Amino acid sequence: MSVDMVFKIAAIGIIVAVLNQLLIRAGREDQAMMTALAGLVVVLLMMIQEIRILFDTVKSTFGI
Amino acid sequence: MSMQITQIVGVVLTATSLALLLRQYRAEYALFLSITITVGVFAVLSPIIKEILGSVERIGAATDTAQSAVLIMKALGISFLAASAADICRDAGESAMAARVELAGKVTVLSLAMPMAFQLIELLGRILER
Structure with missing residues (x-):
């Protein structure tokens, strides 16, 4: 589960970086910014689930 | 057990190299990678930690x-959460936020430990009165 997640995040990061570079070279700075923002939101939504899992596991393990 | 450590080392090294690659272009994804690794490693370790804490509880009962024993376990969990959050903040270059998270962890653990400190002082008082 974690390995898939790591590769997914890395792939999204690389794709966003490449798109960003391309759009900046093409002179579309505003769209490049939007792409970066969209990637960030997608990964943040994935991250929220992960953090919830971490909190649940820590709570059940240590009995907090 | 020894299988899991090789798996964890492999996954963490892969993630580290990916994070190093991503840091040049988009530094925020390196942060997400480290959060994911924290979750994943803890998910793998949690059954083992549960076993260890179960034996600590048995020792406490005996x-x-x-x-x-319960208090120590809670303190351990809070410290783990606070320390991993602080490390992630520090990796992202936000040492002030890391310090605040550590402060929050210390205060929480201290508030857990205060009743025990009172018990200790009461015990000392009873011993001295005798």
Whole structure:
């Protein structure tokens, strides 16, 4: 589960970086910014689930 | 057990190299990678930690210190959460936020430990009155 997640995040990061570079070279700075923002939101939504899992596991393990 | 450590080392090294690659272009994804690794490693380790804590609880029950054993476990969990959050903040270059998270962890653990400190002082008082 974690390995898939790591590769997914890395792939999204690389794709966003490449798109960003391309759009900046093409002179579309505003769209490049939007792409970066969209990637960030997608990964943040994935991250929220992960953090919830971490909190649940820590709570059940240590009995907090 | 020894299988899991090789798996964890492999996954973490892969993630580290990916994070190093991503840091040049988009540094925020390196942060997400480290959060994911924290979750994943803890998910793998949690059954083992549960086993260890179960034996700590048994020792506590056998030596009539069950309350302290539960308290130690809670403190351990809070410290783990606070320390991993602080490390992630520090990796992202936000040492002030890391310090605040550590402060929050310390205060929480201290508030857990205060009743025990009171018990200790009461015990000392009873011993001295005798």
